[in-house]
Amino acid sequence: MEKKSLLILLVFLLVFLPTRVYAADGKSYDYDGYTYNYWWNAVESPAAFQLDTVIDEADMGGIKVQGFNDVATSEDGHIFLVDTLESRVNITDQNGSFIKSLKVIRDADNKIVIDESGAQLVFNAPEGVFYQEKNKELYIADTGAERIVVLDGSDYTLKRVIKKPENMAGVSEFRPSKIVVDSADRIYVVVQSSYEGIIELNPDGTFSRYFGVNSPSVNFLDYFWKSISSDRQKEQMKKTFAPAFNNVALDSDGFVYAVTFDAAAEHMVFRLNSGGKNVLREEGNTFVIGDIHKMNLNEQSQFVDVAVKDYGTYAVLDKYKGRIFLYDFDGQLLNAFGSLGKTKGSFSMPTGITWSGDNLVVTDSALKCAYILKPTDFGKAALQASKSYYYGNWDEALVQFENILKLNANYEVAYVGIGKNYLMKDDFKKAMYYFKLGNNRAFYSKAYNGHRGEVLQENFGIIAVIFVSFITLILYTEVRYHKKESGHK
């Protein structure tokens, strides 16, 4: 009897213990992640990030929060959160502890600044913020007041105000929404729903040019109708405007990243060179379009913000399904995760994303909070591998990719990464094996080329013998045939 109950207890333990261990080992993540494979099927994957901290009103020392519209970080770990409805910029440290909130601007003598109309200089519905490391300056796009406010990066006193440049051409209104400043102090301003591109300002605040005009993709049917319609008909048709950019970011090489969610746009994410051309690499299994919509164009991802890491890995934020897509510098999707919803960690109307070290900070304009996401074990390995790969540390990348495969054996990126490592070492057979698992035809072909060369070299004698005997056979039959023919005549 006792034996039997012991047995039952043992079975009970065997059944229930593993699940409890699993739940407590820190590997059950808040988000479900996925990637796309070669055939554009979604493949489950651990999420690269999980929720670490929620920054909400309770952390803000009694300051009201309506919802954050943009976020920027500085290298010393400060996080700047823009609350448009409250017209405030709240500053926290990297763990989300409140430091300061800006609304009324003071000058260096700690006096409240008075503008030319005699009123105090206060923010009016700001929508964007950017911290420039080189000059330690905080740029705030004060949208409602149609100006850019530049503050000192350490004590947040006023440095200067940039108003609408007098020499600005075009029809766009100067209502700066999002803003970045490159290391040459050029200011790139996104004006919502402007089809003229990003406004580029000189360091002194004068207008330089429109930057990176976004080409619309033309529907074949529209093109046909337009080509046969008269001028008067054309006037009444809907015009095809260049899709507007809605957010910008800057990478370590000074390239401007921009995103759009206009359904008419040809590309969704842009990496603009100094001439304003898109040079984004899209060498992955999928194009950089977020979720793959095989049938319905209205279900495409709508990117609201992009955050670029210094080794070219970038995260784009999709407001349509509340997802974050992580791409490496090749445009290969590393991971996608997140969802819309009401539970902790899900998004309602995500607006901004930025890197804070290896963490991501995501803002939401409907939820009265911002999230700090930190990489999971899988995410850490994926980021580290991507970094080592970018800087050419092949052996380290190999170790990381092998770690990743322990966590996710369906991860094509890792197989391809390992394959590339073996290809560098001229170990063609192993490289072929991994490229096949990673479904990468281009690199498999390179590895196979090497392998084929080796085999040909090793067996040169046999091949030469076969080739020579084949030629002799042909010659022999030809000669015999002609002899027979001439014999007949």
Add this chain to the structure above:
Amino acid sequence: MKNRNLKEQLQYLKYAMFHPFDGFYEIKYRGKGSALIALAILVLYGIMQCISYQYTGFVMNMNAIFQMNSISIFISALSVFLLFTVSNWTITTLFNGKGNMRDIFIVLGYSVVPMLLLNGVTVVISNFVITEEVIIVRSLQGIGVVWFVFILLAGLCIIHEYSFAVNIKTLLATAVAAFIIVFLGILFFSLMERMYYFVVSVAREMVRRIH
């Protein structure tokens, strides 16, 4: 005797490949063709489609092999030919074509041979090529297709006693007829499906009431 007959028929198959006008003339008017051989060729072609789906070299093979369904590949490869035979026959009877269904089937089967052989060759070769050489394999396949189309056009001209222009016209009409057949087929099957579910639900209802 029968053995000799088969050998002769195979010789005419080879002859039709290289001399389609003369070959198909012999096949139609001297009875040198065999529908059985044509059927065998088409079955081989269906099998070859399955083989090339799976065994084409990795560099050229974009198929998801883990979700391969050889039966559906086989049937869809053959049903195209069946559809062509039926729709071409329906059209050519209206357009005073002299060929009967057996003739059309034989022409179709015989003209597939070069495509079948070249497909076999390219499947083997594709395992030894790199991306830069894919174009060679593709052009071999292209030669097979062009050859197939040429023999088919020539054969149809002969068996229906058509000029080239009329032949092209009837082929266009064949495409329309094929479309209509497919449409009717889909209509028929979807109606049958509905009927089936109607009968099933009535039966279920009755079983419940009786209980």
